[in-house]
Amino acid sequence: MKKHLEISIVLFILMGLVPLIAQSPAIHWDFEKIQKGRVLEKIKNRWDLLEGNYSEASGIKGKGLRLDGFTTALRAQETKTPAPGKELTVELWLALGEYPWNWCPALTTERDDVGGYRLQIGPYGQVSMEVNIDEQWRSATSTRETIPLRTWMHLVGIYRANEMIEIYVNGERKAFSEIKGEMKGSIGNFLLGLVASPKKPSDIHRTFGTLPDYYGLEGIIDEVKVYPEALTPEKIKNIFIQHEPRLPDIQPRRLPTINDTAKKFGAYYTTLKYYPGWDNLWPVGDEADVVVTFDRSPVKLVFWRGTRYSPAWVSENELWMADQSVEAWNNEEGCFEHMQDRHCRFSNVRIIENTEARVVVHWRYAPVSVNENTWRRDPKTGWECWVDEYYYIYPDQTAIRKVSWKTGSLEFPRQFQESEVLLHPGQMISEVVEKDFASVADYNGRTRMVSFVEDPARAPYGPFNWDKFYDYTLQQFNFKSKNKPFICFEPDNKMWLRYENIKNYEGVRGCNHWPVGQARCDGRTTVVADRPSHTIGFPISEPVVHENGGREFWFGLYGMNEMELNDLVRFGRSWAFPAELTVKEGNLKSAGYDKSERCYKMENLSATPVTLSFILAGSKKSPVINPAIYIKNWKSTSAKVIVDGQENRDCRIDTKKTLEGIDLIIFLPIEKESKTEVRVIPVS
Numbered sequence: 001m002k003k004h005l006e007i008s009i010v011l012f013i014l015m016g017l018v019p020l021i022a023q024s025p026a027i028h029w030d031f032e033k034i035q036k037g038r039v040l041e042k043i044k045n046r047w048d049l050l051e052g053n054y055s056e057a058s059g060i061k062g063k064g065l066r067l068d069g070f071t072t073a074l075r076a077q078e079t080k081t082p083a084p085g086k087e088l089t090v091e092l093w094l095a096l097g098e099y100p101w102n103w104c105p106a107l108t109t110e111r112d113d114v115g116g117y118r119l120q121i122g123p124y125g126q127v128s129m130e131v132n133i134d135e136q137w138r139s140a141t142s143t144r145e146t147i148p149l150r151t152w153m154h155l156v157g158i159y160r161a162n163e164m165i166e167i168y169v170n171g172e173r174k175a176f177s178e179i180k181g182e183m184k185g186s187i188g189n190f191l192l193g194l195v196a197s198p199k200k201p202s203d204i205h206r207t208f209g210t211l212p213d214y215y216g217l218e219g220i221i222d223e224v225k226v227y228p229e230a231l232t233p234e235k236i237k238n239i240f241i242q243h244e245p246r247l248p249d250i251q252p253r254r255l256p257t258i259n260d261t262a263k264k265f266g267a268y269y270t271t272l273k274y275y276p277g278w279d280n281l282w283p284v285g286d287e288a289d290v291v292v293t294f295d296r297s298p299v300k301l302v303f304w305r306g307t308r309y310s311p312a313w314v315s316e317n318e319l320w321m322a323d324q325s326v327e328a329w330n331n332e333e334g335c336f337e338h339m340q341d342r343h344c345r346f347s348n349v350r351i352i353e354n355t356e357a358r359v360v361v362h363w364r365y366a367p368v369s370v371n372e373n374t375w376r377r378d379p380k381t382g383w384e385c386w387v388d389e390y391y392y393i394y395p396d397q398t399a400i401r402k403v404s405w406k407t408g409s410l411e412f413p414r415q416f417q418e419s420e421v422l423l424h425p426g427q428m429i430s431e432v433v434e435k436d437f438a439s440v441a442d443y444n445g446r447t448r449m450v451s452f453v454e455d456p457a458r459a460p461y462g463p464f465n466w467d468k469f470y471d472y473t474l475q476q477f478n479f480k481s482k483n484k485p486f487i488c489f490e491p492d493n494k495m496w497l498r499y500e501n502i503k504n505y506e507g508v509r510g511c512n513h514w515p516v517g518q519a520r521c522d523g524r525t526t527v528v529a530d531r532p533s534h535t536i537g538f539p540i541s542e543p544v545v546h547e548n549g550g551r552e553f554w555f556g557l558y559g560m561n562e563m564e565l566n567d568l569v570r571f572g573r574s575w576a577f578p579a580e581l582t583v584k585e586g587n588l589k590s591a592g593y594d595k596s597e598r599c600y601k602m603e604n605l606s607a608t609p610v611t612l613s614f615i616l617a618g619s620k621k622s623p624v625i626n627p628a629i630y631i632k633n634w635k636s637t638s639a640k641v642i643v644d645g646q647e648n649r650d651c652r653i654d655t656k657k658t659l660e661g662i663d664l665i666i667f668l669p670i671e672k673e674s675k676t677e678v679r680v681i682p683v684s
Contacts, residue, residue: 023235025091025225026082027190029074031056031065039065039074046078048190052216053280058249059222060093060152067193068277069098069218070518076190081109081116082228084183088159089227090119090129091239095152095248096219097275098425098530099123101201101519104217106155107224109189110196117183119157121147121217123202124528127174129157129165133181140165140177149426149530150252152245158230159183171240173233192224193217201513205523209334211370213519218277220248251275253425255320255515255532258300262293265395265652267351267359272304274516281518290349292359292393299397299483299560303349306532307515308338309363311391311399312422313485313560319432321477321485321560322515322534324418326367326387326403326410328376333369334522339514340368355654357667358599358628359393370520376409385409392597394667395652396626397483398559400598404551416554417541419487420534421477422515423508429535430506433478439565440472440495440539443573447565448472448497450539456499469494474572475539476565488557488572490544490595498538510535555596574625579616584677586612588631599628609636609682618672625671629678634664636682643670644677 026043033040034056038047052071057064065074090107102123109116114135120128125148128141140157146169147153156168161182167175198212231239256272269287273279282288282305289309292301298316303309312322325338341347346366353360366386367375374384385405393399403416421432438450448470457463472495476486489495501509512533513524526533543554557575578593581600587610591601604612612631618624634655641651652667666680 023227023229023231026228027079027224027226029192029224030061031059031063031222034063034065041076041079044079048074048076048079050074052194053277057220058246059220060243060245061223064093064220064222066220067217068280069100069216070277070281072216073194074190074192076192079190081189082226084117085228086161086182087228087230088117088183089229089231090117090157090225091155091227091231092119092224093152093154093222093243093245094121094147094217094219095250096121096125096147096149096217097250097253097277098149098218099125099528100217101213101215102199103128104195104215105191106193106217106221107226108191108196110191117159119155125149127155127167127169129159129167131159131165131179131183133179133183138165138177138179138181140167140175142167142169142174145528146174150248150250152248154240154243156231156236160230168233168236171237193221201519201521201524203525203527204521205525206334208332209370209522211520215519219250253532254318255306255422255424256302256304257318258291258293258302258314260293260298264293264295265356265359267292267354267361267393269351272302272306274306278516290351290361292361294395294397296395297397297483297561301391301393301399303361303363305344307422308341308344309347309349309365310338311361311363313558315479315481315483315560317481318424319479319481320422320424321479322420322422323401323487323558324415324420325365325389326405327415327418328367328385328410329413333371333373336367336369336373336375337522338365338367340370340372340520340522341365342518342520345372346374353656355656355665357395357652357654357665361391361393363389363391365389370522376411383409392599394598394626394628396559396669397561398557398598400555400596401558402553402555402596404553407547407550407552410552415540416543417487417556418537419475419477419539421536423510423529423533423535425531426529428506428508428529429504429510432480433536434480435502435505437478437500437536438539439476439478440470440497441474441565441569442472443474443491443569443576445566445569450497450499452500452502452505454502456501461499464498466496469496469542471495472539473576474568475541476568482562483560484562485560486558486563486568487541488568488575489541490555491576492544494542496538496540500536508533508535553596557598570623571625573621574623574627577622579618579622579624582615582617584613584615585679586610588612588614590614597628597630599630601630601632603632604634606635609634611679611681613677613679616672616676616678618674618676620673623671623673624676627668627670629664629666629668629680631664631666631680633660634662634682636664636684637662638683639664639666640681640683641666641668642679642681643668
């Protein structure tokens with residue numbers, strides 16, 4: 001009877017009346033059971049190790065595993081790799097938040113890049129099945145952006161000895177490669193979601209400016225299976241269509257959004273959030289960052305760990321503009337700059353003045369390399385180059401940036417300034433700036449536009465040459481926003497201009513090792529828009545450097561407002577060519593105008609509070625626009641300000657307590673091109 005039954009089954013199979021025996025996995029992680037850092041592998045009923053920052057998430061079916069892209073890995077130390085046969089299938093579901101720094105295994109049996117097999121994800125959203133045959137990796141690889149972000153994707157890799165390697169994505173074959181030879185064995189256990197050994201990112205600028213690092217996949221993975229045979233195309237298609245993927249719980253990435261609830265002028269400590277996987281890396285508390293807000297504008301000035309505290313101006317529609325730090329370089333370690341300080345070990349920020357009239361923020365950093373070596377370290381003392389940047393910020397959305405370092409500690413080569421437009425993940429250059437992306441000018445009103453053009457290497461635009469610079473003193477970026485960022489430099493500034501290729505305008509061309517990035521890399525070209533990046537870079541200026549008291553320094557007037565270029569030229573003149581101040585009444589000592597603070601400085605020499613008055617010699621050449629006034633030793637708790645005989649109720653007045661007494665700070669919102677009298681009257 002048994003023999004007849006076996007014969008009947010064979011006949012039915014041959015006749016197509018009975019389906020073939022179902023193909024079953026030899027390994028299966030469904031992530032339904034995770035306990036105390038371990039996950040259950042269903043087939044062998046063994047618990048495998050989970051390490052790093054992981055969490056449960058909604059999967060394609062039930063639960064999935066959320067990978068942070070930095071630390072998360074599944075290491076199957078108990079679930080041994082099955083002996084490879086003539087065929088093999090790796091199957092899984094994956095949803096990514098961003099692409100890995102370089103090729104990264106979703107599942108691998110390799111160790112130190114030798115032996116075994118792996119199903120990998122590339123830095124541009126490619127998928128590759130790779131098998132080690134005769135000590136060489138043979139692969140089938142899909143095209144770029146085969147995997148879109150924030151979407152569940154069904155990925156299958158097939159190996160048939162002496163025949164073929166194949167890739168299937170969402171039930172469709174996307175790549176294949178004919179092979180000769182067999183996989184002899186796989187070394188080690190399974191590793192999921194992380195590279196087996198440190199590797200360098202793709203698209204780097206300098207090999208000596210980049211170090212290898214561990215990195216992984218960032219997203220959610222589910223239903224990982226390994227079969228000891230090759231699944232048929234029909235089986236693969238059937239698995240895919242049996243699931244109805246919902247949107248994965250991965251939110252689109254944006255640089256931090258700053259709440260506008262303060263609605264006042266002032267500086268605030270806070271801890272800005274990016275996304276949980278990145279946030280969890282930082283061992284910081286509740287006051288890790290600084291944000292400056294303005295009461296009459298939605299513009300923000302942000303000092304954030306993600307930019308290594310390099311301040312960024314943020315417009316009303318969340319377009320970001322930053323600038324370089326002091327930068328040096330050599331041919332051994334690459335760039336020495338704030339960008340390389342990805343853990344902010346040499347970079348910190350603090351609020352040192354926070355009044356109704358003015359805010360002062362101090363950013364201190366040491367330029368460092370990818371090796372975390374500092375610039376020009378003295379072998380005798382251990383001291384190196386440290387830079388102090390002071391930001392004197394006023395209610396009209398402007399700030400003086402004063403950059404200072406100990407004389408002789410920086411030297412050459414060096415660069416002080418490089419304009420950096422920041423892009424959110426997924427944001428195109430064309431969404432931030434116009435094709436005429438920057439306007440430049442001098443204080444005589446001579447202007448020029450810098451643009452995206454067809455051929456920037458040819459006249460009249462190029463070729464670019466570091467030996468060719470201009471004497472422009474003002475730049476404004478033409479953001480697609482009401483508020484546009486600008487910089488005013490002192491006369492005798494040197495400015496380099498570079499036109500950009502129009503082919504890049506609708507793309508993301510730039511670099512994405514900074515901001516946010518944690519790879520030890522001093523340059524990585526942006527190819528896809530999965531990460532935050534910085535772009536354009538020019539204009540670049542070499543400002544006038546001063547020296548005093550054993551310190552060298554330069555300063556510039558930065559801001560983001562609604563002024564047109566001609567108005568900015570006039571505004572810049574009020575700073576670069578300030579109206580002369582003459583004391584009229586009171587025992588008042590004037591130190592004149594301090595351009596490095598955008599402020600008239602005086603000292604009250606009287607023993608008691610008295611009325612003080614002075615004349616500002618405003619003119620067309622030296623207009624008076626929103627001047628700031630600092631009176632040391634004021635000796636009163638407040639004041640009122642009279643301008644040309646009338647009280648100015650719009651002025652901002654506050655006091656600052658010091659060890660020596662009480663100082664008065666005034667921000668006076670006026671615009672004058674004529675002689676102006678200002679009286680300051682003490683108020684208890």
